[in-house]
Structures are given as C-alpha cells and as structure tokens.
Amino acid sequence: MTLFxxxxxxxxxxxxxxxxxxxxxxxxxxNAEGIHLRPHFKTHQSAAIGEWFRDEGVTAITVSSVDMxxxxxxxxxxxxxxxxxxxxxxxxxxNDLAQQIKLNLLVESLETAQFLEEHLAKPVNVWIKIDVGNxxxxxxxxxxxxxxxxxxxxxxxxxxxxKGLLTHAGQSYHAESVEAVQQIHxxxxxxxxxxxxxxxxxxxxxxxxxxGDTPTARLAPEFGSLVSEIRPGNFVFFDAQxxxxxxxxxxxxxxxLACPVVARHPxxxxxxxxxxxxxxxxxxxxxxxxxxxxxxxxxxxxxxGTPLDGAYVRAVSQEHGVVHLSPQDFERxxxxxxxxxxxxxxxxxxQCMGEMLSLEGERFTTMNSQ
Amino acid sequence: MTLFxxxxxxxxxxxxxxxxxxxxxxxxxxNAEGIHLRPHFKTHQSAAIGEWFRDEGVTAITVSSVDMxxxxxxxxxxxxxxxxxxxxxxxxxxNDLAQQIKLNLLVESLETAQFLEEHLAKPVNVWIKIDVGNxxxxxxxxxxxxxxxxxxxxxxxxxxxxKGLLTHAGQSYHAESVEAVQQIHxxxxxxxxxxxxxxxxxxxxxxxxxxGDTPTARLAPEFGSLVSEIRPGNFVFFDAQxxxxxxxxxxxxxxxLACPVVARHPxxxxxxxxxxxxxxxxxxxxxxxxxxxxxxxxxxxxxxGTPLDGAYVRAVSQEHGVVHLSPQDFERxxxxxxxxxxxxxxxxxxQCMGEMLSLEGERFTTMNSQ
Numbered sequence: 091m092t093l094f095x096x097x098x099x100x101x102x103x104x105x106x107x108x109x110x111x112x113x114x115x116x117x118x119x120x121n122a123e124g125i126h127l128r129p130h131f132k133t134h135q136s137a138a139i140g141e142w143f144r145d146e147g148v149t150a151i152t153v154s155s156v157d158m159x160x161x162x163x164x165x166x167x168x169x170x171x172x173x174x175x176x177x178x179x180x181x182x183x184x185n186d187l188a189q190q191i192k193l194n195l196l197v198e199s200l201e202t203a204q205f206l207e208e209h210l211a212k213p214v215n216v217w218i219k220i221d222v223g224n225x226x227x228x229x230x231x232x233x234x235x236x237x238x239x240x241x242x243x244x245x246x247x248x249x250x251x252x253k254g255l256l257t258h259a260g261q262s263y264h265a266e267s268v269e270a271v272q273q274i275h276x277x278x279x280x281x282x283x284x285x286x287x288x289x290x291x292x293x294x295x296x297x298x299x300x301x302g303d304t305p306t307a308r309l310a311p312e313f314g315s316l317v318s319e320i321r322p323g324n325f326v327f328f329d330a331q332x333x334x335x336x337x338x339x340x341x342x343x344x345x346x347l348a349c350p351v352v353a354r355h356p357x358x359x360x361x362x363x364x365x366x367x368x369x370x371x372x373x374x375x376x377x378x379x380x381x382x383x384x385x386x387x388x389x390x391x392x393x394x395g396t397p398l399d400g401a402y403v404r405a406v407s408q409e410h411g412v413v414h415l416s417p418q419d420f421e422r423x424x425x426x427x428x429x430x431x432x433x434x435x436x437x438x439x440x441q442c443m444g445e446m447l448s449l450e451g452e453r454f455t456t457m458n459s460q
Numbered sequence: 461m462t463l464f465x466x467x468x469x470x471x472x473x474x475x476x477x478x479x480x481x482x483x484x485x486x487x488x489x490x491n492a493e494g495i496h497l498r499p500h501f502k503t504h505q506s507a508a509i510g511e512w513f514r515d516e517g518v519t520a521i522t523v524s525s526v527d528m529x530x531x532x533x534x535x536x537x538x539x540x541x542x543x544x545x546x547x548x549x550x551x552x553x554x555n556d557l558a559q560q561i562k563l564n565l566l567v568e569s570l571e572t573a574q575f576l577e578e579h580l581a582k583p584v585n586v587w588i589k590i591d592v593g594n595x596x597x598x599x600x601x602x603x604x605x606x607x608x609x610x611x612x613x614x615x616x617x618x619x620x621x622x623k624g625l626l627t628h629a630g631q632s633y634h635a636e637s638v639e640a641v642q643q644i645h646x647x648x649x650x651x652x653x654x655x656x657x658x659x660x661x662x663x664x665x666x667x668x669x670x671x672g673d674t675p676t677a678r679l680a681p682e683f684g685s686l687v688s689e690i691r692p693g694n695f696v697f698f699d700a701q702x703x704x705x706x707x708x709x710x711x712x713x714x715x716x717l718a719c720p721v722v723a724r725h726p727x728x729x730x731x732x733x734x735x736x737x738x739x740x741x742x743x744x745x746x747x748x749x750x751x752x753x754x755x756x757x758x759x760x761x762x763x764x765g766t767p768l769d770g771a772y773v774r775a776v777s778q779e780h781g782v783v784h785l786s787p788q789d790f791e792r793x794x795x796x797x798x799x800x801x802x803x804x805x806x807x808x809x810x811q812c813m814g815e816m817l818s819l820e821g822e823r824f825t826t827m828n829s830q
Contacts, residue, residue, distance in 0.1 A: 097549070199795065201724075227723045355597070
C-alpha cells in the first residue's frame, strides 16, 4: 500500500528532502554574502521544521505574532523578532517573553515608543519599520523627519535599544518578472541608504538594515554592504505565486495538497476535487490572464510530478475546488483519483490545514495543529 | 471591566440574540410557505448553535463533508444531507454514518451511482445534483438525457432511494441586486420544472425539489408549489457580501471580528489592525468599485454599531489588515482601540477562527475548535 492509497481527504504533503534543500540554499547564499539570515517562521509554524534550520546553524528567527514567538520560545529559540507592529493589548505577554529570550520589536510611531517606555518591565531591542512602497505599515520613506523623531525617542529611552531600520518590500509578491523584483530591491536599498545618511547627520549612527521577502532574497544578485540581515520565509516551501514571479522552479515547491477527484465534467474539461477555500485558502495568482488558486500535478512515484500544462484551479468554494485541465489530462483522471495541488500561497494553505504529512508518512504538526 | 477590555487578540464576536432572530425568521418563512427547511450547518459548524435550530423545530440538516455529518450525528442529528459529491475514498465512513442516521447523498454521475450500488452496506436516500448555472458541479440542466440515465440507474438500484432533484444557485452570491437574485431564482425554477416534466414522461415521477442558497431563500417572494425543500446556511449570521446583495440589513449581521488597532497612517487615513487573512479569510466583495475584505464598525454598548460610512478593509496579509476610514472616523481611533470587522464571508471567517465569543462572554466552540 502506498502513501496515496491511505489518503481519504485533502492532505498537505511535505517533501522533506526538498524542504531541507531550500533551507540549505538560503543559508549558503547568506553565508556567501556574509549576511545574517533571520528566517521568517510564519510560513511553516512548525517546531520540527525549525530544527532543520538549527541543523544549518540558524539561531535567530522572525515571527508574525506574540503567540508564534511564545510557541518557538517554548521550543528553544532564544532570539526572536516579532515582525508586526506592537499590539499594546498583549503587553503582559510581551513582558513575559522579554524575561525569557532576546526579544526584538518593531516600532513605527512615537505613541508606541512611548507606550513601550512606560510599560516594558525589561529593555528590548527595537527596529524602526520603514514602508518602502508596500503601503501596509511602517513610517513612510518620504517622511525622514518623523523617522528621525521616532529614532530620537527610542535612543533616549533606557528601555529601548535601537538596532536599526527594517523593511518588507511586500510589493515584490505582485511583481511579474525577475527584473521587476530586482528593480524593487534596488529602489528599496536607495531609500534605506538615504534615510540612514539622513539619520547619521543627526547623530543616529551605527544602524543595521534588515530586509525581508522571498523574491528579493532569492533574486537579488547581491545585497551590498548596506544590508546586514535578511528575513525571507516563504522559500522554505515556495508555491505557485513564487513560481510565477520566477523566485523558484517547480521542482523546488515542496508542499502540495493531495485532493480526491469527486466529479468529472467532460463538456468543460474540468474535474471537481474535495479541496476548497478551507484547505487552500482563497489566495490566488494571475495565470495566463486568469485568476488561479493553484497549479495541478499528479502523483508520481513517492511524490508528485511537474505541473500539468494548461491546468489550474479555476474556482474554490468552501469545500469544492474546480480544476481546469487539457482534454488529454482530463481523460487520464477518474473519480476517486488523487490530484496534487501546488497552492497559490503555501503560508496560508498550511495555516488552513494545520499539519502536514511527509512523503515518508510522518505527521508534521504546527502551532495550529489540533 | 467590559467584554471589550478583556480582548487582546482577534476575536470573533457572536450576537446570540440576533442569531436566534435570524433562525426564527427563516423558520417562519418556511412554515408560512409550507416548505421543508433543511438548513446548511457549514456556516456555524457548532453543536450549540444547532440546538437553537432544534428549539425552533428543525430536525433535518445539510452539511458539506462526511466529517461534518459525523460531528452533527454525534450531537444527536438523525437526518443529514451531505451536499457534496460522494467522495469514494470515504466510503467506510459513509457506511458507518448510514448505520446511525438517515443519510442523504448527492449523485451526479453514472459512475458514482454504480460505485454506491457496489459499496454501500445499507440503502441510502439519493438526490440528483443539477447545475442550474453555477458551473461548479452537478449534471447540466441542458443535458436532460444524461439526467434521465442517472435517474434510471438510481431507480433500478436496491441500495439507492431516489428522493429528487437538488440545486445550489451559487451564482446568486455574485448578484448585485435583489432583482438579479429573483431572476436567478425564476430561471432555476423554470429549468427544474422542465427537467421534472422530462423525467415524468419517462416514468420517473414523484420527485421532490430541493434548492439552497441564502439570497434566494431570503429574497424569493415565494417558492411556488414546485419546491419542497430549502437549504440556506449563511442567513444564520449573514455578512458583508449578503448586505451588498441586499439579502439582509446591517443589524442582522450577527458576527464581527474584534481587532486591535496597532498602527495609524494619517496620510492615507488608514489604520492597521491585528486581523488578517488567517482570521478573516481572503474572501472579498466589491465595495464602491473596490475589492473589500470587510466592513468596519466600532464597539458600542454591549455590541457594535452600524458600519462606518466609507470605511472598509482594503487589504489583508497573513496577520495584518489595512482599514480605510473617513478622516473624521480616522481621528476617533487610537492605537490600542478595537474595531469590529463585519466579514466579507462569515462561513470562512468562522472556519479560520474555529470559535466565537458571545457578547455575554460565553465561548462557542465548533467542530474545528482546538
């Protein structure tokens, strides 16, 4: 009996060998450039996969919530950056963490700098979050005066140790070519350099620079002397979005959602799978001008093959996925067969599923496992 | 200390009184029309909320997976329709269920009819799924010959008891007016009537008709003599999508995600909240020509107020939400405050969150609670 014979319901498969290779690639790139790698663990949220990073010498990590920091602190991680604005309502939990580990927080306003000054029980490291065009959060690159005010407030606080400037060029996830990613990277560095120099003139010197997104970390030809730290996360598994951007090749995608075929629609050359928004998430990418929720591969040997030409997940509802296929591939699939969906966004798919099954049949839990 | 003072992280609030009113409204409509109400429980997935339906006399339900059927069977429900194509790989679990309860399955192919004939341990009721334009699954309304073949195969099987025809006019969720929903409903009924008559001529008579979607169930002026059963689900909570369609008013939306404000961006008149795709899901709706992931209300009394004019969730990433506000409302919000997000799609938001907190402070678990 093969692994695929045991699968009854949507199951997130993990290619452990490829995942370790993905980790090794990024560690080697960081080492070759003499840059500090602080991987983002929000993609896998798994203590077991964290150990694979530790095997490669990683000792410092990034997370996206206080809960996630607490989970990895319980699993022995002692240097954690919470790459999310400080949630004032969790100050008790933040103080608990600061007692246990080297905690690094993000600050992007005078209000939050002052709040921390008043409520921290112990000093922490602080990065100033700079928005380099993503328009999510962070102090605007076009407002160096406010950045300088916040930097000054942090420098004058005995509870806050200013580490440097931190960015997330999340707009790179919408880039549609390698050149576009490199352009975003170059612009970000130019902006950071300008702000660094602006602050240096005011006497705020020795700032480190931390940048973080998988496309840039993967595709930037070099980080240059400005950047001291990178915080990519998605590269541990990659996904269909990253494949479209050009950050990875299809062999490097190391998770796939195995889904039973439950209906065939010959007139539309489509099959319906048990596998929908509650398994894949509703994240999508542009695929040949259409919205797609995943690419489609078939079980092959102990894993899955290359994505089928022209095949994609056209629609998802709560439990259903609708998969469009070429007529030839459609004919190969029968009700009861399995397809392996390469998700649009592996971070959200693992969040939905909460656990993975390795190709060797081992269950990998995460902080969200039931 | 109020309920809102106790909230530290994204928390799905449940207005229990309004939820009971939503249930009562639909029960009364079904009773007034003399139609069977078989509510879809995929929206709430909660045994406790199921009891509120039981209080109103509901005895038969719809679910979207074998797991969900098993959960509600454990909580005393004895007549369950799994409104999803038969997943052959779960035949053992289906046979287990058929031993315990009155189980109703959907069939939409000769292959599945034959598979059930060969593998069922005990007879079950069967509905033929008809696609009335949703293009997800079901036998096409334009192919009555195949429908007749499947009906004949079911009628000749001693393991399958043909109940009738079943549809889900899911295209109504994309309707942008009450009139559009009513048009979809009228067209669906016309198609069902044609198929029913076509089958009657071939000797397949006494078929029941089951339809299911909240917009139609809410907005159809009458179901007529053709329809014997309705299976709406979302109406138990409603959401921003339903408000846009016109299926509900804002007071009837009975869940909201309470989210801490973690950053302010005066230049954009936007706040960043702790509450993103892993809490709300990435489902969206069109709002004044833009993509929106939720509407925005403020805590008020023991609950939340009406949605703020011009405010919406503009973007979500894994943990972040970006909320656009009028300049006046922006000035009212400080870091550390809470906002209440009326989700785009309440079914997926509850699936993400796994539990709810009532305005009286009671925790409501679901089949996905940790």
